[in-house]
Amino acid sequence: MIIEKIAESRFNDSVFESTVFGKEFSDHMLIAHYKDGKWGEATIKPYGPITMTPAAMSFHYGQTIFEGMKAYKNENDDVFIFRPEKNFERFNLSAARLNMPQIPKEIFIDGLKAIVDIDRKWVPQDYGTSLYIRPVMFATEEAVSARSSNEYIFAILLAYAPSYYEKPLSVKIADFYSRAAQGGVGFAKCGGNYAASFFPASEVQKEGYDQIIWTDSIEHKYIEEAGTMNVMVRIGNKLLTAPTSERILNGVTRDSVLTLAKDAGNDLEIRPVEVKELYDAYKSGELKEVFGCGTAVVITQYDTIGFGDERVQLPHLAEEDSFALNLKKKLKDIQYGLVEDPHGWRVKIEKEN
Incomplete structure (x- = not known):
């Protein structure tokens, strides 16, 4: 070199x-x-x-x-x-x-x-x-x-x-535009994925939202990603997230958060999550948290979700009761070298130059 x-x-x-x-x-x-x-x-x-x-x-x-x-x-x-x-x-x-x-x-x-x-x-x-x-x-x-x-x-x-993104964001669930299609390049970090997302994002911003929760390109039935992040949902005390696929990026932060959730004994399911399931959980009072995770943000919470023309407010949980905030702190503490790193994720940069 x-x-x-x-x-x-x-x-x-x-x-x-x-x-x-x-x-x-x-x-x-x-x-x-x-x-x-x-x-x-x-x-x-x-x-x-x-x-x-x-x-x-x-x-x-x-x-x-x-x-x-x-x-x-x-x-x-x-x-x-x-x-x-x-x-x-x-x-x-x-x-x-x-x-x-x-x-x-x-x-x-x-x-x-x-x-x-x-x-x-x-x-x-x-x-x-x-x-x-x-x-x-x-x-x-x-x-x-x-x-x-x-x-x-x-x-x-x-x-x-x-x-x-220190403050919670408002997001709208996509019902027309799609981020990626089966057989495409959704799992790759390529520039075109991001370029194609900017116009739909600007459209929901005109409605007062910050970002989009992307859904599948065929029926817009299942949630997939949120903005440029993987998305996770807490219904009751169960944490749900979509499986990775040709449409969904296999996020490093996503994998790390899921590992820490398992370590903490959280009830976790990796499976397709329907928009209707999200909405029904909100109506029943069981939808506790929705959050995105990615390198730039680590974890960012969503406090408002748009289902079509309806805009719903999520509950505000105390820090000790929030899966998102607890998992974010655990991950950041590992990244900053403040706690033990049980999985060997942290790599120290030795002084040579």
Whole structure:
């Protein structure tokens, strides 16, 4: 790996005063080029623009994938990342689905550890804040030909992440637009999934909602995801979530939350969840919590749900009674190195650079 350090760091304490997610980028980025059927040597270099032709195939045919991860710092200035092997595996699953080359572990994992180490001063220490990590791959071959590209760039970018979605959100259940279809790319973290969601999201925002709970594309009968997150439902004392599929992302946070719920002895079912079941539970008083989980937010609660033209309010639970808040604290405490890590999820970034 080639390392070209910045001449003078751009870091100052005002970085951590930002309230905008993913806009304050760190000093360095990692870049690797794929050409002639192989990956070249990765380079860590000062963060900045890269030169690309407007004929780069990612602009025309959408071959672009990414991951979302975070780095955390404890009171001893130790820096951790969380379950990087899961993101590495999922990145290559996305690559395979979009007919892109597999990224080697020595570029993804070793590069990830190296760049976080070099920019460790950018990792904030305040609980709830973090350094967001964005691995991304996109097609760069200069051609307007409807086929897979023969050239790609893999990059890792780092950006400050303030606390995100601290207040409960209002969501509307989709009854027309869909996020993904069976046989499609819903399980992959590709740019097109997100681009297609922006217009429906803007439509419900006009009605006063923050996000959408996506439903299946055939009948709009079953809930699937919420915004850009996996979604979980508590009916009575039972926690429910949809199984992963070709339409639903296999979230790292989702998997972690389910594991912690099992550890806590929560009654848990992974099965299709009907919109009608949700509504009936609300009418009977059994719908206690609905929440989304994902890397950026960890867990965010929903306090209002729109069923068609009806807008319903969920109960406000005390912190000690909330599955969502309890699971969020347990997960964050592991991520920040405040408690034991029984599952070996936390990976310490050793100081080398």
